[in-house]
Amino acid sequence: MNLLIFGALAVFLPITSAQRGDSSAQRGCQPDVNFGRYCPTTCGVADYLFRYTPDVYDDLDDMLAKLESIGNLTQGAEEKVVFMRDRATSAHKSSQPDLYYKRSTSMLDDVTRFEKTILSQEQQIFELQNFVLANDRQMQELKQLTRQLEATCSVPCKDTVEIQPITGTDCQDIANKGASVSGLYYVKPAKATDQFLVYCEIDTFGRGFTVIQRRKGGLVDFNRNWIPYKEGFGYLSPDDSTDFWLGLEKMHLLTTSVTLPYVLRIEMVDWLGNKKYADYAMFRVGPEQDKYRLTYGYYFAGDAGDAFDGFDFGDDASDKAYTVHNGMQFSTPDNDNDKYDGNCALQDGSGWWMNRCHAGHLNGKYYPDGRYSEKDAGAFDNGIIWVTWHDRWYSLKETTMKIIPVSRINTDGQQQSGVKQFGGL
Incomplete structure (x- = not known):
């Protein structure tokens, strides 16, 4: 899932943006066989972020819409439970404990079980909401990093390390x-x-x-x-x-x-x-x-x-x-x-x-x-x-x-x- 990709990027960014090395602006990153590869630069990471950001925003919007729908259904179910409990209590107080009374007792038991199920669902919804909030905070941090990268790359990106032009025997x-x-x-x-x-x-x-x-x-x-x-x-x-x-x-x-x-x-x-x-x-x-x-x-x-x-x-x-x-x-x-x-x-x-x-x-x-x-x-x-x-x-x-x-x-x-x-x- 794209959210997981961005979670990993949040840890990866500081390491990658600090790497440096020997390469050529014309030929791209040229790793030195003895001293390793120093690419990508911060600009390469920025391009990666920009490419995946729209998909992550779509995922978050979809999750928020689903949570809102679930919340509306839960509210309606709670109202139905209250109505059914009141009807069952009224039946209990009736002076004629007949077949309808027995049915209401069974119904009350069903309502109680239904109510416990709703409470469990509310807990799950609460956890999902916390998850969404955490992802939202992470997205804000990523947006801030993206702005920083945009500022860094406002000038042409260089995948090169400066190597001085003078050469000699030592x-x-x-x-x-x-x-x-x-x-x-x-x-x-x-x-x-x-x-x-x-x-x-x-x-x-x-x-x-x-x-x-x-x-x-x-x-x-x-x-x-x-x-x-x-x-x-x-x-x-x-x-x-x-x-x-x-x-x-x-x-x-x-x-x-x-x-x-x-x-x-x-x-x-x-x-x-x-x-x-x-x-x-x-x-x-x-x-x-x-x-x-x-x-x-x-x-x-x-x-x-x-x-x-x-x-x-x-x-x-x-x-x-x-x-x-x-x-x-x-x-x-x-x-x-x-x-x-x-x-x-x-x-x-x-x-x-x-x-x-x-x-x-x-x-x-x-x-x-x-x-x-x-x-x-x-x-x-x-x-x-x-x-x-x-x-x-x-x-x-x-x-x-x-x-x-x-x-x-x-x-x-x-x-x-x-x-x-x-x-x-």
């Missing part, structure tokens, strides 16, 4: 060419056969960070197998509001196609809004043949501590050595390349550069409010953790991994002896 190259706005750009590293879309974070100092991972709201599931981690998943958005993993192959192409080494900057936010960061110089991701091995030269700077260097949890004398991440291959639940007898990625439900298993894990399970327990996680510290800041039973609220050539990391005048102030970003 985001710093794009910034060097004059780009000054953060957003979506196409890059083509020297070793890449095709260009691909990235989010570039360009600051007021002309630095162009290429973002390779983002966790902001926990809406994207990071429990994925090898192919999604290789190719990338999640959603790129021009306003930097979505979660994504750029893809190991793209990370490899970006970090091995340049003459200057990269710095990996990891930024983290906890559930109180506190921010910390960690920088790693000479960051590289190896080829797939080497299972996208993570390597870096040294811990460059930061106030979050060096979790990639391992951590002594106090459980075993080898804790620190077993949780070093430098030199580790990438593991997923279906492709185990860690140093553990078991499968760290399978236990934690996400891909990462695992050892036996980790001290810093930014692809872990998203736990709202941060705190979780061994019982919650099946005895595994599977949250979004960075143990040199918060302990392993605290899952961070937001994380960002982004890369930039080492020559550009200190151009804001704040860094001294390799120390970068995170607040300057």
Whole structure:
């Protein structure tokens, strides 16, 4: 029934109208194979509403007419019951209790049953009236949404997301060419056969960070197998509001196609809004043949501590050595390349550069409010953790991994002896 369709739309609208993505105005919505479909826009939803609105109005008018007819019949029946009850009472008072008296007694019983039936019907009518009122309220809300959509679509609709026109080998190259706005750009590293879309974070100092991972709201599931981690998943958005993993192959192409080494900057936010960061110089991701091995030269700077260097949890004398991440291959639940007898990625439900298993894990399970327990996680510290800041039973609220050539990391005048102030970003 059309009413049910509109009931579903009332829930669907806010989600659909917020979606964004990469498409072409001339060719319609063009989904990106790695980052999903972002159509329809609010205009598409408006067209859908306009197409179904007349049928819903007809249904409501028909229901109201039927309820009015039922109400008139019920009123006539009630008047008949009152008349019959009065006649029966008069017969009871008659001084000659004859055959007519007996008939009136039987009639009174019938009237009583009839009256109960009418009361039951009145209750059903009352419920139907409430249903109609509820639908009427919903229709008013939908009309308001329709007016809003009409205002939104008073100008020509665009099923497109703005992709900046400048291209380059990475985001710093794009910034060097004059780009000054953060957003979506196409890059083509020297070793890449095709260009691909990235989010570039360009600051007021002309630095162009290429973002390779983002966790902001926990809406994207990071429990994925090898192919999604290789190719990338999640959603790129021009306003930097979505979660994504750029893809190991793209990370490899970006970090091995340049003459200057990269710095990996990891930024983290906890559930109180506190921010910390960690920088790693000479960051590289190896080829797939080497299972996208993570390597870096040294811990460059930061106030979050060096979790990639391992951590002594106090459980075993080898804790620190077993949780070093430098030199580790990438593991997923279906492709185990860690140093553990078991499968760290399978236990934690996400891909990462695992050892036996980790001290810093930014692809872990998203736990709202941060705190979780061994019982919650099946005895595994599977949250979004960075143990040199918060302990392993605290899952961070937001994380960002982004890369930039080492020559550009200190151009804001704040860094001294390799120390970068995170607040300057």
